[in-house]
Amino acid sequence: xxxxxxxxxxxxxxxxxxxxxxxxxxxxxxxxxxxxxxxxxxxxxxxxxxxxxxxxxxxxxxxxxxxxxxxxxxxxxxxxxxxxxxxxxxxxxxxxxxxxxxxxxxxxxxxxxxxxxxxxxxxxxxxxxxxxxxxxxxxxxxxxxxxxxxxxxxxxxxxxxxxxxxxxxxxxxxxxxxxxxxxxxxxxxxxxxxxxxxxxxxxxxxxxxxxxx
Numbered sequence: 001x002x003x004x005x006x007x008x009x010x011x012x013x014x015x016x017x018x019x020x021x022x023x024x025x026x027x028x029x030x031x032x033x034x035x036x037x038x039x040x041x042x043x044x045x046x047x048x049x050x051x052x053x054x055x056x057x058x059x060x061x062x063x064x065x066x067x068x069x070x071x072x073x074x075x076x077x078x079x080x081x082x083x084x085x086x087x088x089x090x091x092x093x094x095x096x097x098x099x100x101x102x103x104x105x106x107x108x109x110x111x112x113x114x115x116x117x118x119x120x121x122x123x124x125x126x127x128x129x130x131x132x133x134x135x136x137x138x139x140x141x142x143x144x145x146x147x148x149x150x151x152x153x154x155x156x157x158x159x160x161x162x163x164x165x166x167x168x169x170x171x172x173x174x175x176x177x178x179x180x181x182x183x184x185x186x187x188x189x190x191x192x193x194x195x196x197x198x199x200x201x202x203x204x205x206x207x208x209x210x211x212x213x
Contacts, residue, residue, distance in 0.1 A: 050076070
């Protein structure tokens with residue numbers, strides 16, 4: 001009888017150790033999690049700089065491919081949004097996707113965009129306590145592109161892009177996702193006249209994706 005009690009006690013002890021170890025690892029993992037955050041209010045939320053970009057002619061989405069081979073060069077003001085990682089570990093494979101839904105599906109946009117790094121990568125790692133700037137869109141300075149913006153393409157500004165005609169102050173959505181983090185979702189307006197970023201709102205904060213042990 002005592003022999004069976006020893007076996008049962010040993011099994012209970014092993015199970016208790018596994019449970020405690022699992023909880024400790026989950027707690028440690030939670031404490032070390034990456035936390036993506038958009039900085040606003042007390043700090044400048046948007047960084048605007050001037051650079052040269054390439055743009056396809058307006059309406060070239062609807063014409064033959066041969067007409068798309070001569071994009072125009074234009075100086076433009078690029079709007080960038082600051083994303084911080086306030087966690088204790090790196091956020092990996094961080095990507096940005098911009099979305100605009102319109103009543104007409106062909107005028108809607110869902111597009112990966114690029115980061116500010118010199119190589120204009122579409123996916124980066126943001127180290128713990130680090131930050132980066134995500135390129136949202138550019139405002140061309142040429143008269144024929146008045147009232148338009150150019151959404152940053154995921155492979156960088158070295159690639160030609162299409163201009164998008166603004167239709168009033170529309171609701172845009174930005175999703176910043178990472179391989180080890182739930183997405184951070186932001187909403188914003190773009191002033192159709194000044195073509196400036198307005199009312200950046202957080203829809204969903206980044207939370208940690210628990211690892212499987």
